[in-house]
Amino acid sequence: MKMIRSLAVAILVAALLTGCSAHPGAGNWQLKADSQSSVSRVTVHFEGRAELFDATSGAETHHCFWGGVSNSEIQLDCTTPEDTETRVRFKLRVTGPDQAQLLKEGRLIGEYQRVAE
Numbered sequence: 001m002k003m004i005r006s007l008a009v010a011i012l013v014a015a016l017l018t019g020c021s022a023h024p025g026a027g028n029w030q031l032k033a034d035s036q037s038s039v040s041r042v043t044v045h046f047e048g049r050a051e052l053f054d055a056t057s058g059a060e061t062h063h064c065f066w067g068g069v070s071n072s073e074i075q076l077d078c079t080t081p082e083d084t085e086t087r088v089r090f091k092l093r094v095t096g097p098d099q100a101q102l103l104k105e106g107r108l109i110g111e112y113q114r115v116a117e
Contacts, residue, residue, distance in 0.1 A: 022046055023044075023068050023074060024071070024072060024094045025044050025066070025068075025072075025073070025074040025092045025094055025100065026044045026045065026046050027044060027114050028041070028042075028043050028044075028114065028115050028116070029041065029042040029043070029044070029092070029100055029102075029112035029113065029114055029115070030112060030113055030114075030115045031055065031110050031111070031112055032110075032111045032112060032113050034111075035110045035111040035112075036110070037055060037102070037109050037110025038054065038055050038056075038109075039052045039053065039054070039055060039061070039102060039109055039110055040053050040054065040055035040058065041053040041058075042092060042100075042102060042112060044066060044074065044076075044092065048065055048066055048067070049063075049064065049065060049066070050063075050064040050065070050066045050076050050078075051063055051064065052064065052076075052078065052090070052102075060081075061080060061081075062076075062078035062079065062080055062088065062090075063078065063079055063080075063081075064076040064077060064078035064079075064090070065077050065078075066092075069091065072093060072094045072095075073091055073092065073093045073094070074091065074092050075089060075090075075091055076089065076090040076091070076092060077089055078090060088104075089104070089105075090102055090103065090104050090109070091103045091104075092112075095111075098113055098114035099111070099112070099113060099114075100112045100113075100114070
């Protein structure tokens with residue numbers, strides 16, 4: 001009985017750790033030098049928040065909440081400081097090691113490289 005209980009606890013702990021692993025989209029993303037976009041940086045926090053930053057001013061333009069769509073894609077549900085009621089949706093698609101694309105309504109917004117910060 002004690003062995004079964006220990007095994008059940010081990011399985012539960014393993015399942016919880018697997019469920020809490022970071023999504024590949026989490027991190028800091030900088031616009032690639034050869035890519036044009038009005039969004040210079042995307043910051044995706046582990047706990048479900050994200051921000052988009054303006055390429056010209058560097059100011060935060062969108063505050064977002066995100067959720068995983070697939071193993072390589074997250075959906076960002078965002079608002080702007082000027083309009084906190086209207087939701088603007090983006091997708092961040094991880095395309096390779098430390099590479100991602102930001103999309104809005106299926107259109108490519110820019111290509112990004114993961115950076116350490």
